[in-house]
Amino acid sequence: MTLKRLTAFLVVLLCLAAEGWADESFLPDKLPILGGSKAYMPSLVTGDMFVGSIFVGLIAGLITGVIGAGGGYILTPALMSFGVRGIMAVGTDQFHLFAKGIMGTTIHRRLGNVNFGLAAWFVLGSLFGVTAGGRISRALFQHSPVLSDAVISSVYVVVLGILGFYALLDCRRERRPAAGGGGEAGFRLARWLQALPLKPRIAFDHDIVPGGRSISVYPVIFCGFVVGFVASIMGVGGGFLTFPMFVYGLGVSTFTTVGTDILQIIFTTFYSSIFQYAAHGFIFYSVSVGMLLGSLVGVQIGAMVTMMVSGSQIRAFYALTILAGFSNRLCALPRKLADLGLIALGRNTAVIIEQVGTVLFFAIVGLFSLWVLVAFFRNVKQERARFQAENGRTGGGLVAKPLSFWTGVAGVLLFSVLLAVGLMPRSDGRTLLSRADHFFNQLAKNSAYNVPAGLKRAAGFEGQFVDHGIRPRELMHPQQIVRVVSASGLTATELEDRRVRVTGALRALAEAALDDADLAFHNEGGQIRRKHGMADPDVLYCWWIVFDGLARRFVQDGKAAEANFCKFITTRVL
Template sequence: MTIFRKAYRMLVAASVAHAKWDMEVSHNILSSRKRLIILGICILPIILFSVAIAASDPELPAILGGKKAYSPAFYTPVIFAVSILIGLCAGLVTGCIGAGGGFIITPALMSAGIKGILAVGTDLFHIFAKAIMGTVIHKKLGNVSVGLAIAFLIGSGLGVTGGGVINRALYEANPVLSDTFISVVYVVLLGFLGTYALIDFLRLRKNDAGGDAHGGAPGQSGGLPAKLQRANIPPMIGFDEDLVPGGKKISGLFVAMCGGVVGFAAAIMGVGGGFLTFPMFVYILGVSSFTTVGTDILQIIFTAGYASISQYAIYGFIFYTLAMGMLIGSLFGIQVGALTTKVVKGIYIRGFYATAILAGFVNRIFALPGKLMEMEILNIDPGLAGILTQIGNWLFFIVIGIFAVWVIAKFTSNIKTFRSEA
């Protein structure tokens, strides 16, 4: 049980770290008129071009999928509006809860009728677009360890390639198998995270403890970083010279292995490389938070960029109009959610975190019977499978919708408070 709890706390720390990055880049974009103009220039041609295609060929399918992907992706105003709402809800979760927003995007897209491989590719492209627009690299260059970054990116490149090849191979073999695989990955991850998050929430509620939204970061237990740093396996990479006399050293092999895991997870799930980088650097490799922040920024840009372009975009597995809509919605959702935390108790945020994660879990696990039936693995009535899928979809969107309405209501009712503080 201790091992599972440590794993849970590490995953939560990963989610929190990625949410902090997401909030920072969103603020950087919205606070810069130049970046907003660039965003508008990027989005407008895609929308106009897609509308022209949709108008010229009304026979294009309303739902992407089958054996072929369509590029440029099919577009309707309804699809674009849905993409903005999905981005808005994910942004509200990220901003208000401070974690977990990225977990709901792929399940939400799949529930809206997007094939899993397209959902993953689109989410990665959305993360890449946000990274290159909103990251202020020059402020963090002093934090970057070049050796760590190079070793990590070599590993993440290999991991991304492996994950992308697996996703595409499964899709080419059977699109339903691809959806099933991605759903199973999310069922395992979200089920694990959601269960422990709910247990934490109930325990703290019973003890009437507010606390922060996530319970803090786990400590470096077991001396794993020290053991890895003592292993003299060339090439040895030095880091943290400005923080520790003589600095620290670690084998580039361990750094590359961590990069491989991060890249593989990013390419399979579409959650972005920053999700796992922070806890791996700090709690496994023993790198200081100061150095981790700068190195993580570079790796997010390169990992998400390489994954989205080389593994998905050139094969037609990115829904560009959807990515742009998600970007617009998430930018504003994050800001609203972050402000709302000032007027909401931490214990409630914990509860919503557990609820949002479990909603994604229920959504994917209810979709599995239908997928397994289509693959002729599970003998179940098609009508029942369809009902279960619809129940999972409705529960997911109702839970996330209620959360979004609650956050927006809290925000609008406290606008005067926010203005006075500003």
């Protein structure tokens, strides 16, 4: 497809989307605040959501098969474009990449190229990086869901922007005559690091370089830390960072890098998805399974296409997919910053900019997927003829590999049956997928059930009274906070400066908030709505605002015990 045709296609898509932007009903009603353990992951899964996740996984699988990258840099922006919270998109993506890693057949083909010394020290650093990145990501979310989304989007803009534009420059250099010295700067760094007289050291590339190479473990650990940190915040496997770090930074051969990278992705995404996100309820399991099913199909098609196209074409489309994720998060940033109050931007304008990024994103990745599928079907006959020639066959039936073909057909039929069973409503109206989602989420929530501990700590503040002004935050009206506090038998009034004055016993205030949190945890949102006349996530967010404001005030007053208790309520319960 020529550049002119691509441009015309994008313009048509933007024009078709303009009607939706102009309609006020197209805009979301309000910011979907997550509060309470229940809201960490919705237990309701629709058929459309699951089918959509298969489509997104198929695109990521095509990218993986053609380019070799994990596709995580496409999945997280796609999920966020569908309205999934950034932290949940990251956790879901990490879990999907881990599952795909242990199921991928490429592991068995490439495991012989793994240097286990490099992998072990690199994984050690990545585990520290994942821990740091996961804690920062959760802390940002607990402080402000909008800030969390803004930070995740900003990291995508910076990382994908640098990689994308560098990839485009690399494509331009390929079209020019060799000028010499293109990668010399990177290899100078590798030689310098390998010459550092620090022990212990790792030996590698014995089969490629006479005598092999060696390097101190400390640069390897540092690279692992950086990759793990970025991967846990972006929701990616880190392969697009590992490759340049190993090849240009550490001087490792391409073959060893590929095998070692596959191994580190398994360990990194396992630790990140299970211990940093699943244990805290930040994974949408049904969506992850759907993406896995789609990606496994896409990988097989994409891998066959790599034998039919040139390397320069693959690198060019790699650059385009990187820039697709970059443009998507870049256009989403203005709305995030406006929600935070950091920039003055109208709501309609911010949403239009965000939707432009969404259209560009899906247009680019959609065209990439279309190109892969067209290349696949266009070259099927040639590939079949090549296979028959290599195996001494002529003529024959329509199917060149009957066993592989019928195995694939059986797999498709089995998948279709399982999908139909999973989406079929039961007697209570819930599907099997929604039941599974609810079950796994309950396990994750049980690991973060801190209501009893909160009640025990609240008893220690008997006789402690509060009388402080609380400032509302992020789309929550003062009267909503007044309603929540007053419905619990406490006193709250709106002041002239729009702050809410909260007066009463600290223990009673905490017990009221903990009671609502406990109802939310046990999926009794209806009781919360009847009590307060508000949606249960909004009620819990009001309580979060109250205790966050009290914690700040207690810090100013030098009351450490009270401040720590309020911080416990906001970070561990609400």
